[in-house]
Amino acid sequence: MESEDKKVVVNLPEGASTAEVIIREGSAPKVLDPKQPVKINLQGVIGTPVEFLTQRSKESDQFNEKRAHVIVDVENVEITLVFNENDEYTRGKVSGKLSYHPKFVEFGINAAKGWTPNKLGEFFKMNRAFFPDREKNMELVSKLKNFDATVSSKIEKERSENGSFKDNYGAVVQSNLPEAFTVKIPIFKGTPAELLEVEIYANVDGRDVTLSLVSPSALQILEEQRDKVIDEQVRLIRQLCPGIVIIEK
Numbered sequence: 001m002e003s004e005d006k007k008v009v010v011n012l013p014e015g016a017s018t019a020e021v022i023i024r025e026g027s028a029p030k031v032l033d034p035k036q037p038v039k040i041n042l043q044g045v046i047g048t049p050v051e052f053l054t055q056r057s058k059e060s061d062q063f064n065e066k067r068a069h070v071i072v073d074v075e076n077v078e079i080t081l082v083f084n085e086n087d088e089y090t091r092g093k094v095s096g097k098l099s100y101h102p103k104f105v106e107f108g109i110n111a112a113k114g115w116t117p118n119k120l121g122e123f124f125k126m127n128r129a130f131f132p133d134r135e136k137n138m139e140l141v142s143k144l145k146n147f148d149a150t151v152s153s154k155i156e157k158e159r160s161e162n163g164s165f166k167d168n169y170g171a172v173v174q175s176n177l178p179e180a181f182t183v184k185i186p187i188f189k190g191t192p193a194e195l196l197e198v199e200i201y202a203n204v205d206g207r208d209v210t211l212s213l214v215s216p217s218a219l220q221i222l223e224e225q226r227d228k229v230i231d232e233q234v235r236l237i238r239q240l241c242p243g244i245v246i247i248e249k
Helices: 048-056 102-107 117-126 134-145 216-240
Strands: 041-045 068-073 078-083 092-097 149-159 165-175 180-185 194-205 208-214 245-248
Touching (some): 078 216, 102 180, 117 208
Antiparallel strands (some): 068 078, 078 092
């Protein structure tokens, strides 16, 4: 097939006398379909919104505090930052929540989690790193492995002349376990470890004894930290973005 001459007309801008023209053979690449912007939707620990603002609040092309707001959910200990609120295509959300640390949940403190003495001994042995005193941990593990308890039962029955009666059953457990021990674990994700005094409660069901872990100090820290953490995060947000709207649920 003979080549076919084609004329190409090039319009030069004013003042230009020469121009380079590149001619490629073959079909042109397909033009990509336009796509909507990727929305930001991040979730993390309670300090996540503050971390985001620390890095992005000074980037005027990415963040405008006058088009953003923060929702503080005190009851659920959660903070949500919404930015580009007036643009459906670029609106983003960054939220942080104060959640229990997985290890605190695993211990089952104040959660009515039941342990057999042997299982609790194995658990303490594998989690020795959370005990500030290694020797006391080994001693506690040994006592749990060789659990010895005496259950003293008392049955009280009383019947009165008017027909009413009382029938009570009580049991007292005396064991070789200490009344309390100390662990050092974080209660919430993203917070430092706390030194907690933990008590061992024994629940009796016939011949079976189930142990549970209770810590009044953990409950106190939980209540105190919840308010403290929220207040601190709100303070940091106001410091980074003085003009942002903060709404408390």
